[in-house]
Amino acid sequence: MAADKKMVEQITSMDVDFAKWYTDIVKKADLIDYSSVKGCMIIRPYGYAIWERIQSILDSRFKELGHENIYMPMFIPETLLNKEKEHVEGFAPEVAWVTHGGEEKLTERLCVRPTSETLFCEHYANIIRSWRDLPKLYNQWCSVVRWEKNTRPFLRSREFLWQEGHTMHATAEEAIEETVTMLNVYADFHEQDLAIPVIRGRKTDSDKFAGAEATYAIEALMHDGKALQAGTSHYFGDGFARAFGIQYTDRENKLVYPHQTSWGVTTRMIGGIIMTHGDDNGLVLPPAVAPIQVVIIPVAQHKEGVLEKAREVEAQLRAAGIRVKLDDSDNSAGWKYSEYEMKGVPVRLELGPRDIEAGQCVLVARHNREKTFVSLEGIEKAVQDCLESVRNGMYQRALENRESRTYNCTTVDEINAALAANGDGFVRAMWCGDEECEDKIKELTGVGSRCIPLQGEAISDVCACCGKPAKHLVYWGKAY
Amino acid sequence: MAADKKMVEQITSMDVDFAKWYTDIVKKADLIDYSSVKGCMIIRPYGYAIWERIQSILDSRFKELGHENIYMPMFIPETLLNKEKEHVEGFAPEVAWVTHGGEEKLTERLCVRPTSETLFCEHYANIIRSWRDLPKLYNQWCSVVRWEKNTRPFLRSREFLWQEGHTMHATAEEAIEETVTMLNVYADFHEQDLAIPVIRGRKTDSDKFAGAEATYAIEALMHDGKALQAGTSHYFGDGFARAFGIQYTDRENKLVYPHQTSWGVTTRMIGGIIMTHGDDNGLVLPPAVAPIQVVIIPVAQHKEGVLEKAREVEAQLRAAGIRVKLDDSDNSAGWKYSEYEMKGVPVRLELGPRDIEAGQCVLVARHNREKTFVSLEGIEKAVQDCLESVRNGMYQRALENRESRTYNCTTVDEINAALAANGDGFVRAMWCGDEECEDKIKELTGVGSRCIPLQGEAISDVCACCGKPAKHLVYWGKAY
Numbered sequence: 037m038a039a040d041k042k043m044v045e046q047i048t049s050m051d052v053d054f055a056k057w058y059t060d061i062v063k064k065a066d067l068i069d070y071s072s073v074k075g076c077m078i079i080r081p082y083g084y085a086i087w088e089r090i091q092s093i094l095d096s097r098f099k100e101l102g103h104e105n106i107y108m109p110m111f112i113p114e115t116l117l118n119k120e121k122e123h124v125e126g127f128a129p130e131v132a133w134v135t136h137g138g139e140e141k142l143t144e145r146l147c148v149r150p151t152s153e154t155l156f157c158e159h160y161a162n163i164i165r166s167w168r169d170l171p172k173l174y175n176q177w178c179s180v181v182r183w184e185k186n187t188r189p190f191l192r193s194r195e196f197l198w199q200e201g202h203t204m205h206a207t208a209e210e211a212i213e214e215t216v217t218m219l220n221v222y223a224d225f226h227e228q229d230l231a232i233p234v235i236r237g238r239k240t241d242s243d244k245f246a247g248a249e250a251t252y253a254i255e256a257l258m259h260d261g262k263a264l265q266a267g268t269s270h271y272f273g274d275g276f277a278r279a280f281g282i283q284y285t286d287r288e289n290k291l292v293y294p295h296q297t298s299w300g301v302t303t304r305m306i307g308g309i310i311m312t313h314g315d316d317n318g319l320v321l322p323p324a325v326a327p328i329q330v331v332i333i334p335v336a337q338h339k340e341g342v343l344e345k346a347r348e349v350e351a352q353l354r355a356a357g358i359r360v361k362l363d364d365s366d367n368s369a370g371w372k373y374s375e376y377e378m379k380g381v382p383v384r385l386e387l388g389p390r391d392i393e394a395g396q397c398v399l400v401a402r403h404n405r406e407k408t409f410v411s412l413e414g415i416e417k418a419v420q421d422c423l424e425s426v427r428n429g430m431y432q433r434a435l436e437n438r439e440s441r442t443y444n445c446t447t448v449d450e451i452n453a454a455l456a457a458n459g460d461g462f463v464r465a466m467w468c469g470d471e472e473c474e475d476k477i478k479e480l481t482g483v484g485s486r487c488i489p490l491q492g493e494a495i496s497d498v499c500a501c502c503g504k505p506a507k508h509l510v511y512w513g514k515a516y
Numbered sequence: 517m518a519a520d521k522k523m524v525e526q527i528t529s530m531d532v533d534f535a536k537w538y539t540d541i542v543k544k545a546d547l548i549d550y551s552s553v554k555g556c557m558i559i560r561p562y563g564y565a566i567w568e569r570i571q572s573i574l575d576s577r578f579k580e581l582g583h584e585n586i587y588m589p590m591f592i593p594e595t596l597l598n599k600e601k602e603h604v605e606g607f608a609p610e611v612a613w614v615t616h617g618g619e620e621k622l623t624e625r626l627c628v629r630p631t632s633e634t635l636f637c638e639h640y641a642n643i644i645r646s647w648r649d650l651p652k653l654y655n656q657w658c659s660v661v662r663w664e665k666n667t668r669p670f671l672r673s674r675e676f677l678w679q680e681g682h683t684m685h686a687t688a689e690e691a692i693e694e695t696v697t698m699l700n701v702y703a704d705f706h707e708q709d710l711a712i713p714v715i716r717g718r719k720t721d722s723d724k725f726a727g728a729e730a731t732y733a734i735e736a737l738m739h740d741g742k743a744l745q746a747g748t749s750h751y752f753g754d755g756f757a758r759a760f761g762i763q764y765t766d767r768e769n770k771l772v773y774p775h776q777t778s779w780g781v782t783t784r785m786i787g788g789i790i791m792t793h794g795d796d797n798g799l800v801l802p803p804a805v806a807p808i809q810v811v812i813i814p815v816a817q818h819k820e821g822v823l824e825k826a827r828e829v830e831a832q833l834r835a836a837g838i839r840v841k842l843d844d845s846d847n848s849a850g851w852k853y854s855e856y857e858m859k860g861v862p863v864r865l866e867l868g869p870r871d872i873e874a875g876q877c878v879l880v881a882r883h884n885r886e887k888t889f890v891s892l893e894g895i896e897k898a899v900q901d902c903l904e905s906v907r908n909g910m911y912q913r914a915l916e917n918r919e920s921r922t923y924n925c926t927t928v929d930e931i932n933a934a935l936a937a938n939g940d941g942f943v944r945a946m947w948c949g950d951e952e953c954e955d956k957i958k959e960l961t962g963v964g965s966r967c968i969p970l971q972g973e974a975i976s977d978v979c980a981c982c983g984k985p986a987k988h989l990v991y992w993g994k995a996y
Contacts, residue, residue: 069639069642069643071588071589071635071638071639072593072595072596072638073589073591073592073593073626073635076589076590076591077589078586078587078588078589078635078639079586079587080586081584081585081586081654084584084585084586084587085584085585087587088585104561104564104565105561105564105565105568106558106559106560106561106564107558107559107564107567107659107677108551108558109551109553109556109557109558109675110556110590110628110659110661110675111553111556111612111675112553113552113553115552116552128618129618129619130618131617131618132591132614132616132617132626133614133615133616133617134612134613134614134615134628135613135614135615135616136612136613136615137611137612137613137663137674138608138609138610138611138663139609146553146612148590148614148628155551155553155558158551158552159549159551159558162549163549174561178659179587179590179658181590183617183618194617195589195590195591197587
């Protein structure tokens, strides 16, 4: 940001145009920039610092659960991609193909990985021999490419950053347990660290990952009432193992197939943060992933003692492990307020001559602008408490938005009436399990199945579409 | 590793076949595996954990110096790559080309980034306006692709992991200072953390990076007397800025071009570690980047109290921040010794019933197998001291290898005689600065110019080749 930029530019109001509001924020909060590479984004330092926080927290959790990081080639030869039938049918239409290396045409074209199941399976076939080699709990942080037609920063781009976990287990039970464990890791991370409430559920068959036996997902509701699939965890059974000839000798000395999972979250989560917490003043970041948790704004900073005290407070907070920035630039305090609101810094600490005299300062929470006067003595604790209450307040507000936009409906007519009266949101409605009804509900109401929640009681006995006995409660919604 | 593998397999002796010894180690120490993607490697968990340690140390140093991480697209449109003439001539012959996205042929082909100067420059042109926007100190951790014909794990592969720093400065002086500062960061990291002594120098014009005004490098000498370029730092002047139209308004309100640098190190460093420190028993890892710094091997572990004590020591060392592993598997102690020697764990801690009775244990340094009896009281401090002395011992040994293989020569005949008598190594010889002499020395002796050292006194007044007045002392060698 240039120091001579005296006014923070306005962004489009979210009520006027939510899509434009979103792209205004990603640009004006310095999260991304565009380049001449269509459909890809430059993740700028402020955006990338959010990703680094996300990586650091998740990576620790993965490792605590025994996962190891690994790095696979970014290319997949066409014959390797083709080995598992459903998988290739799902991905081949949207991959980027490398056909030449230097001046030479390749004898076999290579795709840039859209996901790495095939590479992991080829490797597993080399290294898994005995039950003693299991489980294999691997993870990879990398970028992947899917040749999307319509792209939006973070939400859908041709290249994106992610982690992909790939595990192999001796039994189906163990693999299913891993699938659910990792779904819960994602859910907890969203709820605790990102302050985003999520529904944990299973995808219907029509929406499963290419090659999976079951796909689990967490679904979040954005501020505009649209759903965002925020993370997925897949159970593969032994389908890939059979296709790739991965077998191990079990304790009874029999040759059997292992059972597999994969699970991933992406930079899309940053889009979820923006659309869950952001407002017309810009970004609102959850403290756990905010590159700057507290910005100190000195008031009347030219007056004697103000900057000295501000630096002292900065040092105290930093020593307490808080990510703090003191803005002592010569921009006006008002400009600074707007700038760090745009950047979504969770807490602003204002400190002026009269505050110092009174031995206090002002904490302002970004998400609701509430001001609190706190004593400078023990300021670290007060700021830590404030960050904690900001996280809680953000979560509560997001949960209230979701609850007020979740509609229990027993018929297609009720679905249409609820959406017409209250706007987009989650529809909870029963389903017979028939794909025809699933399609018909989408056709008649505009909301598609998001997931079959792992928890949630039946709200009626019959399918909202056909009236036949219902098998599942389903969350329906319009999706990003 | 399978628990039923009772013998650690032998590797080829380095004196018999250094190249085979190297590939034996990368496979048997579980650093890499091959896949059907030719010229690329799978970096396995143990190898990747070394890279994670390298990343963590360097990333902190970069950030302390004010650098910010960023993420650029992995693709570069052909027209963008073509913008700087020397750059494209250097890289175009060795890039991988994406020509299709899904079923469609692209209107313009994209290369997979071999390096990202062009992308950074395009971005800089968008975001640099005023002297207040400078310097820009950016870094990126990613993988890059160069379509090499002959590949070897870590040393030269079609895809490799690296970091690329890209900075823009108001003046040439500042940019040159940055270039040298980052060279020194690399040199210090190699010497302190990797225990690899390096020569800091400047490349001759024939060996500069494509598009650079000056390329600096650190050069290390491997165990076999061959040189390894271990890191480079480039000063670009304003060449790219002119090609990309990057200008800023200076303090006198004039529109001028900024000055640029880039610098990088890669997974090749892991190859450098292997070839500097390894021996016929396997890998030898410097403590700073060893995934396991200390392995505890209980002796007679079935005897009462042994495992309990071993776990206690493990907990103590872990609490002191030491990366420790207790191997309480039912493999023999002898097997464990061999296994962790192969893996290069810097220190082995042996603990048996008699040791426990005597209140002591045995520390064995991997690099020289020296045994020390130390008291269990204050074991953390003893282990930390041991790790420090292992690092010093490894550095000293590598330095002695280099010194004993560095030959001062004043003529081509002397170069040939020194190499014939002592084997491959660094040749220090004077050079007139003429490219013809540079080529001729390589032709007549087999050693090429590695760098003009930043420090080092003239050893004669005349060029070792033509006898005309010498301009530079040069390090010559056979390179990986």
